[in-house]
Amino acid sequence: MTTKQLYDELNYVNHSREKRLKYANLLLNNTNLVPKTLDILFMVDDKISCRAAWIMEFMCSEQLDAIIPHLDYFTKNIKKVHFDSAVRPVAKICEYLAKAYYAKTDNAIKQALTNTHKERIIEVCFDYMITDEKIAPKAYSMNTLFLFGQDYAWIHPELALILERDYHIQSSGFKARARHILKKIKNS
Template identity: 75%
Template sequence: MTTTELYKELNYVNHSREKRLHYAHLMQNNPSLVPKLLEILFMVDDKISPRAAWVFEFMCNNDIDTIIPYLDIFTKNMQKIHLDSAVRPVAKICEFLAKAYTSKTDNNIKKALTEIHKERIIETCFDYMINDEKIAPKAYSMNTLFLFGKEYDWVHPELALILERDFQMQSSGFKARAKHILKKIKKNPKP
């Protein structure tokens, strides 16, 4: 399947779990399609870009290891994503990576995620926190930053500052997640 054919195929992806899962499995069964999916995902002004993001999110949720060969491409380009419906899955993928990396069980993400990858993820998540994004990307970013803040001692103070500063102006969903994260930060002070 060419990139053009995959692009046309992505027209059939919608919000249904069934469609997203179908195309996620298609990618996993045909790894040669993943670079083409990412190429479409990073056509950041195109209305099909979010559909590629949805499929990539489902693919990573199904098996996070499938992102490993594409960590450089993904982390290098993710900050370019700006359409709301594409930002949410990208933020969610960042959270998947942070959860896998900070997991107590050994896994391949711990070996594959480099300092550069983590720095790019942290930078993008902070951008989501300070930019005018919807609640979902902010919520995923809060959690990602909290998790990476266990390794990078400067992250928690910066995150707490943003959460406290923006608290009153945000939605009840933001406030609930922010309270939860702030409580966790205060419970785990750095030595």
């Protein structure tokens, strides 16, 4: 399947779990489609990019290791994504990567995720925290940043500062997650 054919096929993707799972499985069964999907995801001014983001997130939730060969490309370009419905899945993929990296069990992400990858993820997560993003990307970013704060001592104080500063102006969902993360920071 060419990138153009995949692009056309993404017109049939919607928010339904069934469709996202169908296309995530298509990627998992045809790994040569993953870089093509990322190419479409990073066509950031095209609404179809959001659909590519949805299936990338679903693929990563099913088999995170499938993104390993593309971590450099993914982390280099995530800062360009700006549509709300593409930012949310990108932030979720970043959270998946952080959770896998800090998992108690050994996994391939621990070897594949370089300091450069982590720094790019940290940068985009802080961008999500300080810009006018919706609650979901902020919530995923809080968790991602908390996890990476285990290796980067400067993250927890910066994150706590942002959470405390924005606490009173944010939604109840933000406040609930912020309380949880602030409690974890104080206990770590």
